[in-house]
Amino acid sequence: MKRTFDIVLLLTGGLVAWELLHLAVPFALTSPAGTAAKAWSMLTSAQFWPHAAETGKAFVYALLLAILGGLAIGLGLGLNRTGAEVAEPILVSIYSLPKVTLYPLILLIFGLGLPAKIAFGTIHGIIPIAIFAMNAVRNLANVHFKTARVLRLSRRQTLLTVVIPGALPEIVSGLRIGFSLTLLGVLIGEMFASQRGLGFLIMNAIGLHDVPTIMATILLLAVVAVSASAILLWLDHRLHHRVA
Amino acid sequence: MTRIGFLRLFFVAGFILAVEALCRTGAISPRVLIAPSDMAVRLAWLLASGKANADIAETLGNVAIALVLSVSGGFAIGAAIHAFPRLRRAIDPFLASYYALPFFAFYPLFIVLFGLGRGAIIAIGFLFGVVAMIIATLNGFDRIPPVLVRTAAIYHMGPAAAALRIKLPSAIPYLFTGVKLAIAYSFIGVIAAEFIMASSGLGYSISYAFNNFDNGTMYALMLFVIVLVTVVNALFYSYERRLMRRWGR
Numbered sequence: 129m130k131r132t133f134d135i136v137l138l139l140t141g142g143l144v145a146w147e148l149l150h151l152a153v154p155f156a157l158t159s160p161a162g163t164a165a166k167a168w169s170m171l172t173s174a175q176f177w178p179h180a181a182e183t184g185k186a187f188v189y190a191l192l193l194a195i196l197g198g199l200a201i202g203l204g205l206g207l208n209r210t211g212a213e214v215a216e217p218i219l220v221s222i223y224s225l226p227k228v229t230l231y232p233l234i235l236l237i238f239g240l241g242l243p244a245k246i247a248f249g250t251i252h253g254i255i256p257i258a259i260f261a262m263n264a265v266r267n268l269a270n271v272h273f274k275t276a277r278v279l280r281l282s283r284r285q286t287l288l289t290v291v292i293p294g295a296l297p298e299i300v301s302g303l304r305i306g307f308s309l310t311l312l313g314v315l316i317g318e319m320f321a322s323q324r325g326l327g328f329l330i331m332n333a334i335g336l337h338d339v340p341t342i343m344a345t346i347l348l349l350a351v352v353a354v355s356a357s358a359i360l361l362w363l364d365h366r367l368h369h370r371v372a
Numbered sequence: 373m374t375r376i377g378f379l380r381l382f383f384v385a386g387f388i389l390a391v392e393a394l395c396r397t398g399a400i401s402p403r404v405l406i407a408p409s410d411m412a413v414r415l416a417w418l419l420a421s422g423k424a425n426a427d428i429a430e431t432l433g434n435v436a437i438a439l440v441l442s443v444s445g446g447f448a449i450g451a452a453i454h455a456f457p458r459l460r461r462a463i464d465p466f467l468a469s470y471y472a473l474p475f476f477a478f479y480p481l482f483i484v485l486f487g488l489g490r491g492a493i494i495a496i497g498f499l500f501g502v503v504a505m506i507i508a509t510l511n512g513f514d515r516i517p518p519v520l521v522r523t524a525a526i527y528h529m530g531p532a533a534a535a536l537r538i539k540l541p542s543a544i545p546y547l548f549t550g551v552k553l554a555i556a557y558s559f560i561g562v563i564a565a566e567f568i569m570a571s572s573g574l575g576y577s578i579s580y581a582f583n584n585f586d587n588g589t590m591y592a593l594m595l596f597v598i599v600l601v602t603v604v605n606a607l608f609y610s611y612e613r614r615l616m617r618r619w620g621r
Contacts, residue, residue: 134462156484214379217609221602224556228564228575229597232582232590236404308472319568320579334479334569350473357469 158343166344176329183325186242187314190249194310195303198254202261202302203291212266219262223255228316235321245317245325252313253306260302264295297367304360311353406591414592424577424593431562431574434490438497438558443551445498446505451535453506454513467510470503475561479569493565493573500561501554508550512543548612555608559601 143160150159158166170176205211231248238244272294276286292299318327326345333341388408394400395407406414418424453460475496482492520542524534540547566575574593581590 130458131461134458135465138459138462138466153481153484156481210376210379213376214383218380218384221605224552224559224605225598225601226556226560226563228560228567229578229594231567232578233405233594235582236587304468305471308469311472316564316568331568346473346478353472354466354469357472358465361465361468 156339158340162340163343163347166340167347170341170344170348179325179329182242183314183318183327186245186249186317186325187311189242189246190314191253191307191310193246193250194253194257194306197250198257198302198306199261199299201254202258202299203265203287203295205258206262206265206295207291209266212262216259216262219255219259223259227251227313228320231317231320240321240323245314245322248317249310249314253310256309257299257302257306260298260305261295264298264302265291267298268294297364297370300360300364300367304357304364307356307360308353311349315349402587406587408595410588411591411595414588415595418589418592419596424574424596427572427574427577428596430490430572431566434494434497434562434566434573435558438494438501438562439554441494441498442501442554442558443505446502446550446554447509447540447547449502450506450509451513451539454510455531460510467503467507475499479565493562493570496565497558497561501558504553504557505547505550508546508553509543512546512550513539515546516542545616552605552608552612555604556601559597563597 146157146160150157150162205215227248230251234247234251235244238247268291272290273286276290281289314325315327315330318325319331322328322331326349330342330345333339333345391400391405392408395402395405395410453463478499479492479496482495486492486495516539520538521534524538529537562573563575566573567579568575570576574597578590578593578597581587581593
């Protein structure tokens with residue numbers, strides 16, 4: 129209860145700072161009320177939804193591919209000690225590469241359009257999910273694997289009833305980071321060389337110096353991203369506490 | 373070399389050779405990807421001719437400034453937030469979802485605040501790196517043994533002295549994680565910002581080459597960025613290891 133109050137207090141402080149910044153540089157920044165009004169008029173306009181749907185579609189596909197691919201890589205390597213040791217520094221250095229530099233390669237492979245955005249979102253999200261899943265499996269207590277052997281579980285049963293449940297809290301932590309980065313990847317993909325989607329809407333507004341549209345689009349994206357992230361964070365805490 | 377190191381080298385070299393073979397046999401068209409050996413030759417030529425030097429210097433300078441600002445700023449902000457547990461609990465969910473925001477969209481605002489040019493790009497690199505450092509500082513401070521905090525209180529250290537002389541050394545492994553992330557994120561922020569909306573720098577040169585179908589220059593510069601980031605990471609990693617060994621951790 130006290131925490132909810134503190135969060136509201138913090139949000140109010142943020143809004144006041146935003147309003148003050150708006151008063152200082154009015155032409156660079158729309159006021160909070162102005163942004164909310166613009167966001168509402170965008171939500172009720174017909175032009176907004178095709179862009180939102182395009183971004184949503186690219187994001188959902190990219191996230192699904194990142195989760196499936198990341199779990200396959202992470203669980204596969206985690207179960208193989210040598211494989212994990214060989215792959216870890218490679219995965220970490222891929223994780224820290226500025227992936228924007230690879231975007232031209234993806235555009236040349238997939239051409240302009242939805243597949244390129246999906247691929248670009250996926251390469252952002254897949255690595256953190258894989259790293260977290262791999263380390264979670266490596267850190268599982270050996271006694272779990274011994275029990276699985278004693279009970280003569282098949283490989284499939286071991287994976288489904290021992291490995292995945294045991295590694296679940298860490299997998300959710302990885303998903304949370306993967307979620308954020310996949311969204312970022314899809315949006316950057318749309319900001320460069322795209323004709324549709326929310327990223328394009330922002331780029332177009334930057335070109336026209338249409339500040340209210342930029343701010344309103346960011347506000348809507350922020351609300352979606354922060355709420356999704358809060359749900360995953362809550363799940364993350366719950367799972368970690370259940371185990372501990 | 374250890375067996376693991378050998379296997380790693382084997383896989384990376386095998387991957388590069390496979391790409392090389394696919395390009396040489398024409399299975400991958402040169403309009404999509406040029407052979408890795410060609411990239412290296414083009415890069416050597418580009419570096420020798422000095423054409424890319426100004427862009428490289430500019431990007432590295434931007435990354436360095438953004439990195440220094442985000443590491444020192446992130447540590448200071450993290451230490452300050454940690455001193456107020458109520459603020460910290462309230463701010464946690466915002467920090468955790470921070471990286472889902474598209475900062476590049478704030479570029480017009482930064483141009484007004486910092487002027488056209490480097491300032492706005494450095495600001496984006498800083499915004500990208502600083503939160504990783506704040507989160508790492510908070511994590512590290514959480515794990516400081518209480519006895520050290522009490523020792524600081526016994527010696528009547530002020531908050532700043534305690535943060536620098538007790539908490540900083542004690543939390544150093546977590547801070548290193550933060551610095552590593554800040555390195556990665558300032559590179560990503562600066563290069564992505566240049567890519568999308570600058571008129572000079574490495575990111576801009578890559579996107580300019582892309583728009584002009586100049587695959588040779590584009591892949592040479594991409595190779596340069598990839599090698600540079602990997603080398604910086606590897607150097608920092610080995611420095612961290614040496615330091616940890618000397619401190620017996």
